[in-house]
Each structure stands twice: as C-alpha cells, then as structure tokens.
Amino acid sequence: xxxxxxxxxxxxxxxxxxxxxxxxxxxxxxxxxxxxxxxxxxxxxxxxxxxxxxxxxxxxxxxxxxxxxxxxxxxxxxxxxxxxxxxxxxxxxxxxxxxxxxx
Amino acid sequence: xxxxxxxxxxxxxxxxxxxxxxxxxxxxxxxxxxxxxxxxxxxxxxxxxxxxxxxxxxxxxxxxxxxxxxxxxxxxxxxxxxxxxxxxxxxxxxxxxxxxxxxxxxxxxxxxxxxx
Numbered sequence: 001x002x003x004x005x006x007x008x009x010x011x012x013x014x015x016x017x018x019x020x021x022x023x024x025x026x027x028x029x030x031x032x033x034x035x036x037x038x039x040x041x042x043x044x045x046x047x048x049x050x051x052x053x054x055x056x057x058x059x060x061x062x063x064x065x066x067x068x069x070x071x072x073x074x075x076x077x078x079x080x081x082x083x084x085x086x087x088x089x090x091x092x093x094x095x096x097x098x099x100x101x102x103x
Numbered sequence: 104x105x106x107x108x109x110x111x112x113x114x115x116x117x118x119x120x121x122x123x124x125x126x127x128x129x130x131x132x133x134x135x136x137x138x139x140x141x142x143x144x145x146x147x148x149x150x151x152x153x154x155x156x157x158x159x160x161x162x163x164x165x166x167x168x169x170x171x172x173x174x175x176x177x178x179x180x181x182x183x184x185x186x187x188x189x190x191x192x193x194x195x196x197x198x199x200x201x202x203x204x205x206x207x208x209x210x211x212x213x214x215x216x217x218x219x
Binding site for chain 1: 104105106109112113116117124127128129131132133134135136137139140141142143144145146147148149150151152154156178179180181182183185189190192193194
C-alpha cells in the first residue's frame, strides 16, 4: 500500500480518466499546468491553490555555513528558495479526517 | 496567482477546451497528489519537486497564552522538497542554461512555450 511513488504518468492518467481527453493531450496538459506554476514561481510570484496549499518564494540572505565533513567555513550566497505550505484541507485529508471539509 | 487565475491562463493557451474542463484538469492533478499522500505514497515530479509525508509523534503541547499543557496526538504532515531544476530556475540559472541543460528534462517549460 504505502511506499509507491506517483509520477507524471499517474497524473496524466487521472486527467485522462476524469476529463476524457486523449492520453497524449492529458499528458501535455499536465506539463502545461506544472510549467505555468513553475513560470509563475520563477517570477517570484506566490501560487495559491485553494484546498491544496500555497507555494511561496523566499529570499534568503547570505550566511556562513560549514562543511559538516571538514568543518571548513564557507559563505552561503544569498538565494531564492521555494517553500510549500499545505492547506488545512490537505492536512486533514492526509490525517484521514474530513472534519475541516471547507469545500 | 490563485487557482482560478491558473485555470484562466491554461484556458487561454488551449482555446479548444472549456474553462470547466481546465478546472477539472487542474483539480484532477491536485486531487491525485493529495490522494497519494493520504495513502502514504510519495509524489515525484521531475523538474518541479517531490511531495512526501512525515509522521510526527504525539507530544505534550502548551497553550502559549495560558501556559496550560495540552496533549497533541500523533499526526502525519505533508512535506515538499524543491526539485533541482526548479531550484536552479529560481536563482536565474534558466536565463542562460535551462535551454541548453539537457541533463534535466525541461518538458514543462517547452510545452508551455509551444502552446502559444
């Protein structure tokens, strides 16, 4: 049961089953959706998907890191990272409950 | 960008689809991810990132306002780890390299661009 990995192929299959487009087009649309989310985040814009969660881009300042193996200090350059904040709906579904069924 | 704006943008790129079809497509994708996580599965989307779940043990929490102790039961939380290509894109690597970097599949960006 647990331990399986879901990939793009499974997402296309779900789209194919639910919307009734061809398999090729379903796969293409999965790419388009992911691509659009990536492009938006790349511009630094937040992506909020209700009942799923939101992806936020954060600016990290420079700090001093350390190579854990050698102990040598190395500067970590300022960079942009992306964080995912799951919605309450997602959290409760994953915990097997539907108490907070917001939709 | 919120979900409805995402739907609108995809619909613009695919004039042959109804907006409600696009809505169904986006929801099918998101629901599949949530269902997988609910089963304890991992969701790996190359070039974007991976979703997985982690178990958090039960613990004794404290109401920060009153100081009362409250039992917090065991729970499962979803976690997301950004993929390599996405991490590079966020830091501007795509401007020069993404088109050429054959190592990582850039199918998503190619499809998005081909659509217009």
